[in-house]
Amino acid sequence: MDDMMHYYKTLVPFLGTALGEHCEVALLDCRIQKIVAITNGHISGRGIGAPMTDLAERMIKNEEWKSRDFIANYSGYTADQKLLKSSTYFIKSESTLFGMLCINMDTSCFQLISDTALLLGGLVRSSARLEGNGNTNSETFQDNVTKTINQVLHSLYQERIPEHFTRDDRILILSMLQEKKLFLVKGAVHRIADVLSCSVPTIYRELALLKEN
Missing domain, CATH: 1.10.10 (Arc Repressor Mutant, subunit A)
Incomplete structure (x- = not known):
């Protein structure tokens, strides 16, 4: 399984480059409950060694991964309240979950376009988080302590944070x-x-x- 995780590690920078800088790609090793590879980490402020999110913990606890291969297009929120469109692919073998490959798309630019269109049309967007209300597949990314640590690490190492x-x-x-x-x-x-x-x-x-x- 280490060979398989290594394969996904090499896939992370490819996906990050192909999808663009507005998409964060992160590989979570569930055995140690930490991120082991990440590209475009500026989106959530995370880096290698960051802990799993609250949603990832719930997925493991309720064993949702046993009946599904992936979960796509759910909402996530960064520490500074940016809305992300997120998807997670489960890396598993029979009854064991080894990791999660996560893609988090920053939707800020699309929200700006949408809000501008509504404003021009004389309409007002509700301030409520419609995407997240009542949705158990809503994800919150890290606290301010972790964000500050990762900002320092990224300022020193960019995307090549050592293990x-x-x-x-x-x-x-x-x-x-x-x-x-x-x-x-x-x-x-x-x-x-x-x-x-x-x-x-x-x-x-x-x-x-x-x-x-």
Whole structure:
């Protein structure tokens, strides 16, 4: 199955390029519950190592993937409330779910065109989220802590965020996060340790060294 997941990893950049920069393509490894490949991550602000969304957790819990090969064209919302049109393909073998291939299309430009047309026609769009109301297949992408971490990672590595970070990498990342005062947010240290694949005590040691310098 690792060979199959590797195949989907190589498919991610192809799909991202073919579909265009308004489409995010992400591969979630359900065995570790993290994103292992992503293209056009600027849409949701996520990167490699980001956790699964609330909808992905529900799909695993209710075992919806056992009776379906994919779920297409449901709504998703980013941390800054952008509406996405999302689809998920289940990577599975018999009774085991190994991963999910997700495509999230930013519909902002289409909403702008629609709103402009309604305005010109003298009509007003309802402020309610009609697409999401009462729909269990509505997805919310990450909290502000994760978004800030991924913004820093993307500023350093663009789309080539490493799976493993050296100590020098960690110190640079932590110094940038410290400048953004992220460590004042409750739970931020544990989230950062998870993304950087190190322990919480390691984060505190590195922060202590940064304060001394």
